[in-house]
Amino acid sequence: xxxxxxxxTPPLREAASTSEPIKAIRLRHPWRMVxxxxxxxxxxxxxxxxxxxxxxxxxxxxxxxxxxxISMAALVTIELTVFxxxxxxxxxxxxxxxxxxxxxxxxxVAWFYLWIFRGTPVYVQLTIWGLISLIYTSIDIGLPFMTPxxxxxxxxxxxxxxxxxxxxxxxxxxxxAEIVRAGLLSVDKGQEEASVALGMSWSQTMTRVIxxxxxxxxxxxxxxxxxxxxxxxxxxxxVPFSLELFTRSRDISAETFNPIPLLIVASIWYLFFxxxxxxxxxxxxxRFSRGVGDRQTDKSDPAAPTTGxxxxxxxxxxxxxxxxxxxxxxxxPGTTGDGGAR
Amino acid sequence: xxxxTVGGVASVDVPMVLAEQVTKSFGxxxxxxxxxxxxxxxxxMCLVGPSGSGKSTFLRCINHLEVLSAGRLSVDGELIGxxxxxxxxxxxxxxxxxxxxxxxxxxxxxxxxxxxxTALQNVMEAPLRVKGMPKAKVESNARDLLARVGLxxxxxxxxxxxxxxxxxxxxxARALAMEPKLMLFDEPTSALDPELVGEVLDVMxxxxxxxxxxxxxxxxxxxxxxxxxxxxxxxxxxVVESGLPSEVLAxxxxxxxxxxxxxxx
Ligand SMILES: Nc1ncnc2c1ncn2[C@@H]1O[C@H](COP(=O)(O)OP(=O)(O)O)[C@@H](O)[C@H]1O
Ligand SMILES: [Mg+2]
Numbered sequence: 001x002x003x004x005x006x007x008x009t010p011p012l013r014e015a016a017s018t019s020e021p022i023k024a025i026r027l028r029h030p031w032r033m034v035x036x037x038x039x040x041x042x043x044x045x046x047x048x049x050x051x052x053x054x055x056x057x058x059x060x061x062x063x064x065x066x067x068x069x070i071s072m073a074a075l076v077t078i079e080l081t082v083f084x085x086x087x088x089x090x091x092x093x094x095x096x097x098x099x100x101x102x103x104x105x106x107x108x109v110a111w112f113y114l115w116i117f118r119g120t121p122v123y124v125q126l127t128i129w130g131l132i133s134l135i136y137t138s139i140d141i142g143l144p145f146m147t148p149x150x151x152x153x154x155x156x157x158x159x160x161x162x163x164x165x166x167x168x169x170x171x172x173x174x175x176x177a178e179i180v181r182a183g184l185l186s187v188d189k190g191q192e193e194a195s196v197a198l199g200m201s202w203s204q205t206m207t208r209v210i211x212x213x214x215x216x217x218x219x220x221x222x223x224x225x226x227x228x229x230x231x232x233x234x235x236x237x238x239v240p241f242s243l244e245l246f247t248r249s250r251d252i253s254a255e256t257f258n259p260i261p262l263l264i265v266a267s268i269w270y271l272f273f274x275x276x277x278x279x280x281x282x283x284x285x286x287r288f289s290r291g292v293g294d295r296q297t298d299k300s301d302p303a304a305p306t307t308g309x310x311x312x313x314x315x316x317x318x319x320x321x322x323x324x325x326x327x328x329x330x331x332x333p334g335t336t337g338d339g340g341a342r
Numbered sequence: 343x344x345x346x347t348v349g350g351v352a353s354v355d356v357p358m359v360l361a362e363q364v365t366k367s368f369g370x371x372x373x374x375x376x377x378x379x380x381x382x383x384x385x386x387m388c389l390v391g392p393s394g395s396g397k398s399t400f401l402r403c404i405n406h407l408e409v410l411s412a413g414r415l416s417v418d419g420e421l422i423g424x425x426x427x428x429x430x431x432x433x434x435x436x437x438x439x440x441x442x443x444x445x446x447x448x449x450x451x452x453x454x455x456x457x458x459x460t461a462l463q464n465v466m467e468a469p470l471r472v473k474g475m476p477k478a479k480v481e482s483n484a485r486d487l488l489a490r491v492g493l494x495x496x497x498x499x500x501x502x503x504x505x506x507x508x509x510x511x512x513x514x515a516r517a518l519a520m521e522p523k524l525m526l527f528d529e530p531t532s533a534l535d536p537e538l539v540g541e542v543l544d545v546m547x548x549x550x551x552x553x554x555x556x557x558x559x560x561x562x563x564x565x566x567x568x569x570x571x572x573x574x575x576x577x578x579x580x581v582v583e584s585g586l587p588s589e590v591l592a593x594x595x596x597x598x599x600x601x602x603x604x605x606x607x
Contacts, residue, residue: 194454194513197405198468198520199444202436208471212458 060261073248087169092176117174126238129167164236183214223281356419365412375579388566391576447517455501462497487515507538
């Protein structure tokens with residue numbers, strides 16, 4: 001087969017190189033032009049109009065953008081995002097592994113968790129977390145139905161920030177569990193088999209073989225989840241926790257009776273953070289697609305002089321520096337995971 | 343064939359693999375219906391048979407990737423997957439089973455190299471993590487092994503940048519890195535382009551010459567004739583016929599063997 005393919009290529013290449021370059025009058029697309037001009041015009045009109053429209057109050061935007069209260073609130077938003085995401089990822093991995101467990105009880109517990117936390121709105125969950133001290137007035141440590149060894153008041157133990165983090169994290173964990181599970185299932189069964197056959201334990205197989213490979217599938221949707229979480233923090237006013245970006249902006253504008261510029265200020269901050277996250281996500285994805293996703297067939301060893309001439313697509317860089325050429329991603333951010341509205 | 347003086351003197355007479363009435367069912371589907379066979383120390387056994395006859399399942403039973411439904415299987419005198427005391431069998435903890443697998447190397451049809459690691463890292467992984475050997479020692483061993491399978495210059499390549507034949511040779515090196523006493527090959531050349539089969543078989547021939555005990559599931563009858571000490575023909579979960587490769591290949595006694603051989607030869 002190889003010989004045939006190699007034999008066919010030279011004539012094809014020759015034909016291409018000897019023929020004349022095509023000199024034809026390009027096909028015009030007048031409507032495309034009209035449409036593009038129209039769009040630009042509408043956009044420009046909107047920008048100019050916005051620049052001079054008093055309701056936007058740009059001087060106020062400039063004044064509040066770096067207001068100390070706002071930048072502190074931005075920091076709190078970041079804290080909420082980071083803490084909740086870290087907890088959610090850890091819990092998500094645990095839930096995902098539980099869902100894949102052969103033990104039906106463990107499996108059902110994980111399923112039940114997902115059912116509850118994905119089946120109810122996060123705003124409702126946050127509100128309930130805010131009222132937790134009404135439901136459980138004290139936190140007791142001890143044996144059930146006996147006098148607790150240690151007991152303290154829920155209100156004293158959990159402030160609204162902690163409750164906000166718990167609320168966001170527990171909700172997010174359910175979504176992360178599904179993402180991690182999809183990642184784990186995406187790894188070829190033969191990988192686990194090879195690892196186990198070498199005498200590696202279950203945890204070694206997980207951490208050294210399965211998880212690193214599933215990262216490729218896990219990271220893009222997780223990046224989306226982080227971005228989504230950053231925005232979802234604006235709902236913790238339900239707890240009620242009021243020191244993050246959105247609620248803080250609302251509170252300030254309640255004093256100034258000028259809500260629009262503060263909403264713009266908050267939006268600029270959110271956009272700034274999400275842009276940074278998108279860049280970070282890009283680099284993480286690159287890092288974890290190392291060596292994966294470009295499985296070649298037997299025929300193409302790029303370095304072997306005998307067969308390399310046939311394909312010649314993958315350039316060989318210096319010794320020990322294999323080039324990783326990735327096919328176009330099929331799991332582009334935004335298409336994977338179930339990051340729908342919630 | 344040969345009783346090489348590997349290991350203790352006492353274990354010389356113990357067969358490397360002893361299968362007695364090995365039975366395996368998946369649900370109601372009985373895939374292995376009582377396999378009894380013996381592989382001696384240093385012996386190369388080729389296992390042939392039509393697709394679906396249970397060859398892979400049998401290999402997987404030997405290193406406890408599948409749990410037997412009935413029968414007994416021991417490797418080097420040690421019962422696989424169970425401990426026996428006072429005439430009772432106790433199921434092994436995963437840790438003990440993992441320990442038994444260390445001494446049994448396995449090579450798969452689809453190579454199953456770890457794609458996120460280079461060839462060298464693939465070979466180093468198990469000695470490093472499972473045996474906890476010092477890194478410098480592991481690396482020099484791994485480089486030696488890669489040289490032995492003719493891939494010294496491919497150490498830093500990721501599997502995706504190696505040909506199928508090269509990947510399978512790395513996989514063999516990876517299995518050898520654990521210094522197994524038994525090697526299982528499950529159709530090691532079936533996923534390869536014809537021109538790449540030879541390089542893998544050559545490595546396996548070298549191993550056989552060095553006295554490695556091997557069970558090889560294969561359709562390469564030339565290899566069986568040249569290298570194997572015994573040939574076992576399996577069909578529908580039973581051993582139909584076994585003997586010297588030259589004899590079985592030249593004068594198959596059973597009709598099923600004749601039919602099968604007429605297709606692959
Ligand atoms: N994990 C499994 N679950 C259910 N059936 C299986 C499983 N593994 C193998 N089988 C069945 O066992 C039979 C023998 O398979 P296998 O051992 O792979 O045969 P061979 O390697 O000889 O082609 C097949 O019918 C297959 O469908
Ligand atoms: Mg098979």
